Amino acid sequence: MDGATAPPAAMLAKLPAARWWRGMPGTVLGLIGACVIAALAPGQGYYLNIIMQAVTYAIGVAGLVVVLGYCGQISLTQAGFLGIGAYVLALLTTQLGVPFLAATLAAMLICGLFGLLLGFASLRLGGHYLAMVTISFQVILTLVLTNWVGLSGGPDGVSGIPRPAGFASAHAYLGLCLVLLVLVMFYAWRLKLSRLGRAMQAVRDNEIAAGTCGIHVFRTKVVAFGISAMLGGLGGALFAGAFSYVSPDQFTFDESVVMLTMALLGGVRSPFGALLGTFALVILPEWLRFLKQAYLAVYGGAVILIMIFVPEGVWGWAAQRFGRGARPIGEWPVPPLPLLSMRGENSGENALEVADLAMHFGGVKALDGVSFAVRRGSVHALIGPNGSGKTTFLNVISGLYRATSGTVRLGGTTLDRLPPHERTRRGMTRTYQNIRVFRGLSVLENVMIGAERPGNDVHKPADVMARALAALDFVGLRREASQPVGSLPYGHQRYVEIARALAGSPEVLLLDEPAAGLNSTEKQELGLLLRRLKGHGLTILVIEHDMKLIEAVADHITVLNFGKCIANSTPREVLRHPDVIAAYLGEPQPA
Amino acid sequence: MLAILPQLLYTGVGIGAVYAIASLGFVLLIRAADVVNFAQGQFSMLGAYIMLVLLVGVGVPYWAAFLLAVVLMAGFGVLFAGAVYWPLRHRSQLTVIISTIGASILLPNAVLAIYGPSPATVPGLFASQGFRLGSVFVDSQYLSIIVIAILMVVLQYVVFEKTLLGKKLQATSQDKEMAAMLGISVAGMVLFTFAYSAALGALAGVLVAPVLFVSVGMGATLALKAFAANIIGGYGSIPGAILGGLIIGLAETLGAAYISTPYKDAFGFVILLIVLLARPRGLFGELIAEKA
Numbered sequence: 001m002d003g004a005t006a007p008p009a010a011m012l013a014k015l016p017a018a019r020w021w022r023g024m025p026g027t028v029l030g031l032i033g034a035c036v037i038a039a040l041a042p043g044q045g046y047y048l049n050i051i052m053q054a055v056t057y058a059i060g061v062a063g064l065v066v067v068l069g070y071c072g073q074i075s076l077t078q079a080g081f082l083g084i085g086a087y088v089l090a091l092l093t094t095q096l097g098v099p100f101l102a103a104t105l106a107a108m109l110i111c112g113l114f115g116l117l118l119g120f121a122s123l124r125l126g127g128h129y130l131a132m133v134t135i136s137f138q139v140i141l142t143l144v145l146t147n148w149v150g151l152s153g154g155p156d157g158v159s160g161i162p163r164p165a166g167f168a169s170a171h172a173y174l175g176l177c178l179v180l181l182v183l184v185m186f187y188a189w190r191l192k193l194s195r196l197g198r199a200m201q202a203v204r205d206n207e208i209a210a211g212t213c214g215i216h217v218f219r220t221k222v223v224a225f226g227i228s229a230m231l232g233g234l235g236g237a238l239f240a241g242a243f244s245y246v247s248p249d250q251f252t253f254d255e256s257v258v259m260l261t262m263a264l265l266g267g268v269r270s271p272f273g274a275l276l277g278t279f280a281l282v283i284l285p286e287w288l289r290f291l292k293q294a295y296l297a298v299y300g301g302a303v304i305l306i307m308i309f310v311p312e313g314v315w316g317w318a319a320q321r322f323g324r325g326a327r328p329i330g331e332w333p334v335p336p337l338p339l340l341s342m343r344g345e346n347s348g349e350n351a352l353e354v355a356d357l358a359m360h361f362g363g364v365k366a367l368d369g370v371s372f373a374v375r376r377g378s379v380h381a382l383i384g385p386n387g388s389g390k391t392t393f394l395n396v397i398s399g400l401y402r403a404t405s406g407t408v409r410l411g412g413t414t415l416d417r418l419p420p421h422e423r424t425r426r427g428m429t430r431t432y433q434n435i436r437v438f439r440g441l442s443v444l445e446n447v448m449i450g451a452e453r454p455g456n457d458v459h460k461p462a463d464v465m466a467r468a469l470a471a472l473d474f475v476g477l478r479r480e481a482s483q484p485v486g487s488l489p490y491g492h493q494r495y496v497e498i499a500r501a502l503a504g505s506p507e508v509l510l511l512d513e514p515a516a517g518l519n520s521t522e523k524q525e526l527g528l529l530l531r532r533l534k535g536h537g538l539t540i541l542v543i544e545h546d547m548k549l550i551e552a553v554a555d556h557i558t559v560l561n562f563g564k565c566i567a568n569s570t571p572r573e574v575l576r577h578p579d580v581i582a583a584y585l586g587e588p589q590p591a
Numbered sequence: 592m593l594a595i596l597p598q599l600l601y602t603g604v605g606i607g608a609v610y611a612i613a614s615l616g617f618v619l620l621i622r623a624a625d626v627v628n629f630a631q632g633q634f635s636m637l638g639a640y641i642m643l644v645l646l647v648g649v650g651v652p653y654w655a656a657f658l659l660a661v662v663l664m665a666g667f668g669v670l671f672a673g674a675v676y677w678p679l680r681h682r683s684q685l686t687v688i689i690s691t692i693g694a695s696i697l698l699p700n701a702v703l704a705i706y707g708p709s710p711a712t713v714p715g716l717f718a719s720q721g722f723r724l725g726s727v728f729v730d731s732q733y734l735s736i737i738v739i740a741i742l743m744v745v746l747q748y749v750v751f752e753k754t755l756l757g758k759k760l761q762a763t764s765q766d767k768e769m770a771a772m773l774g775i776s777v778a779g780m781v782l783f784t785f786a787y788s789a790a791l792g793a794l795a796g797v798l799v800a801p802v803l804f805v806s807v808g809m810g811a812t813l814a815l816k817a818f819a820a821n822i823i824g825g826y827g828s829i830p831g832a833i834l835g836g837l838i839i840g841l842a843e844t845l846g847a848a849y850i851s852t853p854y855k856d857a858f859g860f861v862i863l864l865i866v867l868l869a870r871p872r873g874l875f876g877e878l879i880a881e882k883a
Contacts, residue, residue: 072685076692121867125826128627128688132818133867135629136860139815147853253811257696264689297700303693307686308678 014332015469018462023189030182038175048170052242054282055177057082060235061262061274062188063228068260069268070197071224072204073123074131077138078259081111081229083145083251085236090158090246091151100164100241107237108230115229119222130225138253145248157247161240177238181275184231188271191227195452195464200224202438202449209436212398213500214424214453254296261299264306267313269440276315329444329481334466337474338457338505350409351376351539352397352428352508357406359389359396359563366392368563369406374508374556379530379540381550381571384560385583390543391433393560394512398430399423411507425454427507431497433516433543437485443496444481447471450500457505471503475529491522498529509533511542515549527552551575559583597727599844605733607840608740609799614817614824614832615747616791621827623764623784626676626687630694631792632814634671638664638793639800639809640702643711653714661793668789669782676785695814703807710804736798743791744833751829760784812856816840819863825873834874838862 012018042048060082067075085107092103122133145152152158167173191197199220202210211217240246258281266277281299288295310317352374359367366389374380384390395401397408399420408415415423429450438446447468451458458467472478475495480488485496494514501509514530515523523546530553533540544550550557550571557574559567561583567574574580617631638660645656675694679687715732722729751757762770763780771777795813803809816839823838824831839859846858866873 074685074688074692121864124871126684128684129822129826129867131627131629131688131692132815132822133863136815136819136863139811140857140860143854143857257692260689260692294700294704297697297704300693300696300698300700303696304675304690307690307693311682311686 012462017465034178056239058278063231064263067228071200077134079255081232082236085233086240089237108233111233119225123221205438211420267315273315378555381554389563429501429506430510433513451503453504471499603841603844607837611836613795614820616788632810633698634792635796636810638796664793665786665790668786672785710806715801825875828875831875
């Protein structure tokens with residue numbers, strides 16, 4: 001294979017992730033389009049207002065794409081952030097004479113700070129907390145804007161808001177807003193393809209797996225919400241300049257609902273979908289005037305129907321129906337997985353040490369003083385009857401449960417009290433018995449998230465992609481790289497999970513019942529894969545029921561029963577141990 | 592100022608009891624069906640409007656209107672489940688949440704389109720306004736609310752902890768697949784929970800209707816209090832929901848009297864933020880932890 005002789009840099013330059021200019025040609029076209037539209041738009045009147053509203057709203061709705069579409073957290077106060085942005089700009093420019101640009105930046109900053117505060121309070125827990133807190137925030141904000149007359153001007157609002165110097169005319173100001181909209185679209189689109197965007201999507205699809213892939217789940221959610229708040233602030237500031245007047249009733253909960261509907265209708269996972277939805281719902285009400293009071297009822301009904309029939313929105317639906325489909329990833333040769341180096345093999349050093357580990361759920365002692373060590377470069381199997389505490393053990397050492405007592409050491413560092421992502425950073429990756437892949441992402445993106453493990457030796461996008469492709473080569477799924485992971489058969493999804501764990505070049509790989517749910521052919525393949533990994537000297541701790549598989553690969557077996565270690569030795573000895581036979585087959589009959 | 596404190600405490604507990612009943616229905620859906628129902632407050636709004644229509648429009652006697660509203664809303668709960676939850680039951684929790692948000696927008700605006708925005712009044716449960724006990728005027732409606740709230744809590748405890756139905760409901764909430772294998776009708780349990788939860792919501796609505804006005808916006812207000820009560824008390828915790836409801840009722844009654852009336856609705860939110868920052872799992876902790 002000539003790829004093996006080519007210098008790595010030249011090999012990697014062709015990977016899509018190496019193309020730093022991605023999206024820029026389209027953005028340039030968009031900017032030209034923005035100027036044309038601004039020049040052709042009416043200079044005043046009703047239609048100009050409609051366009052101004054759609055453009056400034058669209059920037060705010062792009063924020064919803066980030067927080068809801070990418071990160072899966074429901075914010076119900078996007079209009080609230082537009083309101084804060086609009087009021088900050090209005091007050092700074094009219095009361096203090098701050099220039100427009102500086103006031104806009106201040107608006108974004110203040111919105112970002114509110115976002116951080118609300119996010120910090122509510123995002124540690126599930127997504128519905130943010131929804132509840134943002135609804136309340138929205139209501140309080142309207143109360144404050146209406147009642148704090150000294151600050152906000154009360155129900156009368158603030159008028160006489162200026163536009164930036166040189167952009168006073170409608171055409172120029174609309175051009176400015178459109179240009180910013182195009183840039184926001186570009187930013188949101190690139191964010192989706194970036195490391196941060198992938199982390200957000202991983203959090204959306206599976207928080208637990210995201211954590212054990214090394215992603216700081218809480219921080220990622222707060223950042224997503226902060227970005228969304230800042231985009232809301234930008235949209236609001238531009239809105240204030242567009243209409244030169246703001247009042248509390250422009251930024252109520254109803255408007256937040258309208259923005260949510262815009263995003264969902266168009267397709268919340270794509271900035272273009274959200275743009276489509278925004279323009280549709282700004283223009284549509286003009287044709288739906290006969291609905292009068294009932295238009296919000298129609299929006300509410302539409303939200304339910306969208307969730308039932310087109311949860312991916314119009315854009316997402318069209319992309320599935322008419323899109324080119326996933327383009328296959330080319331046959332680029334990539335450097336092989338380096339995790340398979342021989343470092344430290346047979347050194348006798350312990351890669352993972354567990355001392356006196358206990359985990360009690362109320363009165364139930366799921367783990368009751370477990371101690372053993374996994375030697376570097378060995379395949380260590382943990383077996384035991386159902387309910388013996390194996391999966392609990394894995395969840396404790398990967399940090400998903402906090403141990404009641406005891407110590408876990410990885411290569412000499414103590415892991416106790418560290419959250420999952422910190423343990424992964426220190427070199428531990430894992431798979432799950434009930435597969436946890438990121439269903440909204442492609443096979444390659446799933447594995448790239450694994451390669452982006454903090455503490456891994458690859459950082460540049462092209463290197464990350466190359467490492468992910470190498471991991472897919474290893475498990476034989478390269479050809480499926482660009483497919484959505486959910487379209488793969490169950491057994492292949494398991495391999496995606498293993499590839500994701502391998503791409504992080506772990507010190508220790510934890511496999512939770514990798515053979516569960518596989519048929520006998522797939523089990524044989526899995527056995528071969530594990531033997532290859534073993535041959536390359538990777539340290540593996542595997543939980544498994546399939547004794548054939550265990551006998552074929554394990555150097556060492558630890559047996560758990562009722563949360564205690566009942567045997568800990570070589571396979572040959574362990575499988576003859578009377579306690580082990582008793583645990584699996586019941587008490588032996590007296591001879 | 593201190594002289595009115597006993598009166599404020601009484602009123603605060605009374606309004607808090609309404610929030611407690613509203614949030615009880617909210618918690619039940621979380622526990623039995625794992626549904627975070629953002630339209631929970633709308634059950635109260637609809638219940639109050641049904642009573643209003645029966646009372647004023649149809650001319651049904653008060654007690655019949657009161658009970659009919661609760662019973663009809665139980666039926667509505669089943670319809671609601673069929674339209675908003677059932678088609679999405681195998682999808683992510685996020686999808687279901689957004690769907691209930693859709694319902695929380697649809698319902699009040701539909702009522703708005705039919706009845707218009709002007710609020711209406713309904714009389715209280717008893718003809719007597721109440722009686723004086725020392726310095727406290729014991730308002731009869733608040734007293735009924737407190738008594739009914741206590742009865743509902745006891746009933747719920749007995750049903751959940753002491754009956755086979757309660758055991759089945761708990762089993763369904765913990766593991767739907769396993770419950771189905773044990774021969775429990777999961778669909779039946781979930782629908783029952785929706786019906787019961789809607790009835791509880793309606794009960795809160797018809798109880799509070801004589802105190803507040805019957806208005807299109809009352810559902811959203813009650814829902815906000817129910818969410819906050821839940822988070823303050825501890826997500827998914829039944830005693831937490833009750834305690835949280837009482838805390839919010841007291842906070843806003845005292846806050847409105849001593850600090851500022853226009854910001855009445857903000858006090859609960861401030862407590863909510865403090866609890867989230869200091870003790871994110873609430874006073875009684877989150878019962879439901881995701882299994883890895």
